[in-house]
Amino acid sequence: MSGLRIVDVADTIGNTPMVRLPRAGERVPAEIVGKLEYMNPGASIKDRVARHISAQLESRGVPRDALLIVAGPGNLAISLAMLQRRIMCLVPERTSADRVRLLKAAGVSDIVRTLDGALPGSPEHPVEIGRRIASHQPGAVYVDEELGDWDLEQCYGELASEILEQTDGQMDALVLGVDTGNAATHLSRALKAQHPSLKVVGVEPSNSAIGEQSIANPLARRWLCEDIGRAYAPRALGAGAIDMWIQVSDNVAYSMARRLIQGGVFAGPSAGASVAAAHMYAMSAALQKGQRVVVIIGDTARNYGDTLLSDDWMLAHDLLDGRMLDELQRKQHDQYRAASIEDLQLPAAVTVSENDSMGAAISLMAENDFSQVPVTGSGRRLIGYLTLSAAQTLIDNGTATRSMPVRQFMLRFAGRATRAPTTDSLQRGGGGGGGGGAIAGNTSARKQYWLITPETPLSELARFFETHSVAFVTDASRKFCLGIATKQDLITFLARRHTLKY
Helix, strand or coil: CCCCCCCCHHHHCCCCCEEECCCCCCCCCCEEEEEEHHHCCCCECHHHHHHHHHHHHHHCCCCCCCEEEEECCCHHHHHHHHCCCEEEEEEECCCCHHHHHHHHHCCCCEEEEECCCCCCCCCCCHHHHHHHHHHCCCCCEEECHHHCCCCCHHHHHHHHHHHHHHHCCCCCEEEEECCCCHHHHHHHHHHHHHCCCCEEEEEEECCCCCCCCCCCCCCCCCCCCCCCCCCCCCCCCCCCCCCEEEEECHHHHHHHHHHHHHCCCCECHHHHHHHHHHHHHHHHCCCCCCCEEEEEECEEHHHCCCCCCCHHHHHHCCCCCHHHHHHHHHHHCHHHCCCEHHHHCCCCCCCEECCCEHHHHHHHHHHHCCCEEEEECHHHCEEEEEEHHHHHHHHHCCCCCCCCEHHHCCEEEEEEEECCCCCCCCCCCCCCCCCCCCCCCCCCEEEEEECCCCCCEHHHHHHHCCCCCEEEEECCCCCCEEEEEEHHHHHHHHHHHCCCCC
């Protein structure tokens, strides 16, 4: 028996893996390993904190359904919601839309945005806002990891024990991002009790003020990297917990996170900052082969779909380093060398009329091994398309018969044509291209039309295929369907040119 069994979600918190991180060349001969805290069930290190806070709430007699008002970047609120707690969350303005959507999906009852750089004691600080809200909510409890209201020594002691076991006690430095200061303080104490020579490196974004000798910054500073950094030194940060501070720019943090993803470690921007800082420290300390740096990988890249994982967003915010920018430009443009759809040499399109029967359309697609066929209206103008799988499903379930006209079941284009790719340009999953879902009833489904002509650059077509499966090529007036292109046509063209890049 393997020992695997069915357990509660809370029982899966902890015992996260530690992995070797991708090397940064010969300049860093020391081994750099990552403790993958994003592999907790709630996808962050805060699962550990939430479990201990939840247990302490129960020991204090706080009802299970009491409203918890939680301040922070959002991960602690997500973790507490995962443990079936009622949550209202206070998050900084810079918190990404992805995380806000996740908070809502997790059942957080309300979300309040707070100023990024609000200082302690000011009316805009999360503590003051949270306490004011709690005072008007009978039975509500304000939860802020930074205030010292919770005993987290055991929480981080467990993490320290895992690190020592996984490294066999062989480690020369610990690198971690700092926000509330709790993780840095408790891990530093626990690990240094076993290894007094261990160096603890604190990581914060450029413009953060935690490491500035505990002097509060009177100006609100801004950065994009979530989960680390403060405009002041948090009270939970113990004196002497950090041996060295390293500030990391957003550009370096996000670029490193993307490199980690390419290396199989799906880490968020704060982890990117920590790994970049680990390389900086290893070089500055001249660590050699046989020495080891442990990095806390606190959260997952999957929380950043609209930011870290978006090429457009990364480009717009200048967050790609020179090498990654060159790679992206080569992938998006250089490999196509100004080629257009005309260079694909597509065969002439075969179409059906909206008045043709479903049976005729199905036979045409089956005979020619088509998965879809363009549909034309009066004057042979392209008005939509029909997919083989949808047509067969409609026939099989009795919604349609082979004698009924195509116009009753086709996917019909709607709206004005557009040339630029957008992520929300489609009403039903594809503009000018689509899949094979069955359409119920007698009302034709409509799809936004994206104009694609023989002159459309292949770089634009490649972006189109990021969200769609097939492109119908027309003349500029949208009157005639000239051909059908798929991603396979693009791949074949690039292979023929010997410029295929993955």
